[in-house]
Amino acid sequence: MTATLEPGTALPADDADPFSHEVLEDPLPLHAALRDAGPVVHLTRYDAYAFARYEQVHAALVDWQGFQSGAGVGLSNFRYEKPWRPPSLLLEADPPRHDAPRRVLAKVLGPRALRRLREAWFADADILVEQVLAGPAEFDAVTALAEAFPLRVFPDAVGVPAQGRENLLPYGDHAFNAFGPSNDLVAKGAPRVAELSAWVNAQCARDVLSGDGFGAAIWAASDRGDITPEQAPLVVRSLLTAGVDTTVHGLSAVLYAFATNPGQWRRLRAQPSLARVAFDEAVRWESPVQTFFRTATTDVRVGEHVVPEGKKILMFLAAANRDPRRWADPDAFDLSRDPSGHVGFGMGIHQCFGQHVARLEAEALLTALARRVDSIELAGPTRRHHNNTLRAWESIPVRVRVTED
Known part of the structure; x- marks a missing residue:
């Protein structure tokens, strides 16, 4: 994972595979090597250009004119390759095609809508x-809490029927794997792609959704002419694709952070209003979304180097979120830090549209836990879930001590 200089140029090059199981298990050494190598590194294995420092990642995220999303935010280049599904109108589109769906979702997921959900989600x-606490003191925080809570409240908010919700996680897992190369992780999900896609697409239909959820509000926007009837189900699909897995792994990240940092848990218990700060700090620290691609629309100068037109760049969001050039003591999970400015939710016009929904879910769950749990600690070996894009957990066994009533 040591970068070298390409012959005849000063551009650092690295033949590492960011999507290998070794790196997915522990990406930090590669991230450090890429940051140390320079502002841009040529990933020779994929002929892509890596940005791992905060300055360059942030700049690329906000420069949608120079680094487009419309050619795909994965390794596949939609200029030449057919996507495996119709591209997302939010994630894989640029202005002007991106604008109307974004405006609709900004309203549908706005402060008024979240205020209506707040009381119910806290309950x-x-x-x-x-x-969970009525059962054994040892349990798996991933399945019992991080997966259970989003699958309990978010599909309800969208208006998805209860039957079949177990399909959401494997569908999202494959969707995020598909942003990487066609490796064994993609092959693992391939047998169920047609089945899962058909189920998700069916949930996006107007007559399947309840009349009072986010999905119905999106269809109502099409009735007003804010988006077309053809766009409405794709916008609903974006919610279902991006709104579950990322929140699950963000909650897993913050629960793991507290299980391994007891002093920070005590701080949260003493000041529960830090719940949102804790979630954002965990998103910075663990970066559930590790990477996204962009495509250069022209020759783009980055420092002393040029990213050629048409080439893919790989933005290492996780590496940027631990860049010591931006963060003091970046490897520490610290509730006294101001984590705002992290790129875990992206930046610019493609910044995660559901981030405030995820924050509300995290605030509700952490507040409930802080009220009842004196301490939380690891109770056994943890296990990662490998995904080409996500930093995910398969299992986090924990032991809790419950507050006596």
Whole structure:
């Protein structure tokens, strides 16, 4: 994972595979090597250009004119390759095609909508936590909490029927794997792609969704002419694709952070209003979304080097979020830090449209836990879930000590 200089140029080059199981298990050494090598590194294995420092990642995220999303935010280049599904109108589109769907979602997921959900989600979090704490003191935080809570509240908010919700996680897992190369992780999900895609697409239809959720509000926007009837199901699909897995792994990240940093858990218990700060700090620290690609629309100068037109760049969001040039003591999970400015939700016009929804889910769950749990610690070996794009957990066994009533 040591970068070298390409012959005849000063451009650092690295033949590492960011999507190998070794790197997916522990990406930090590669991230450090890429940051140290320079502002841009040629990844020779994929003929892509890596940005791992905060300055360059942030700049690329906000420069949609120079680094487009419309050619795909994965390794596949939509200029030449057919995508495996119709591209996302939010994630894989640029202005002007991106604008109307973005405006609709900004309203649908706006502060008023979240205020209506707040009381119900806090109550749901209390119920879930009480159910979990009524059982053994040792349990898996991933399945019992990080997966259970989003699957409990978010599909309800969208208006998806209860039956079949177990399809959401494997569908999202494959969607995020598909942003990487066609490796064994993509092959693993391939047998179920048609089945899962058909189920998700069916949930996006107007007559399947409940009349009072985010999905119905998106269809109502099409009735007003804000988007077309053809766009409406694709916007709903974006919610279902991006709104579950990322939140699950963000919650897993913050629960792991507290299980391994008891002093920070005590700080949260003493000041529960830090719940949102804790979630954002965990997103910075663990970066559930590790990478995204862009495509250069012209020759783009980065420092002393040029990224050629048409080439893919790979933005290492996770590396930027631990760049010591931007963050003091970046490897520490610290609730006294101001994590705002992290790129875990992206930046610019393609910044995650559901980030405030995820923050509300995290605030509800962490507040309920802080009220009832004195301490949380690891109870056994943890296990990662490998994904080409996501930093995910398969299992986090924890032991809790419950507050006596």
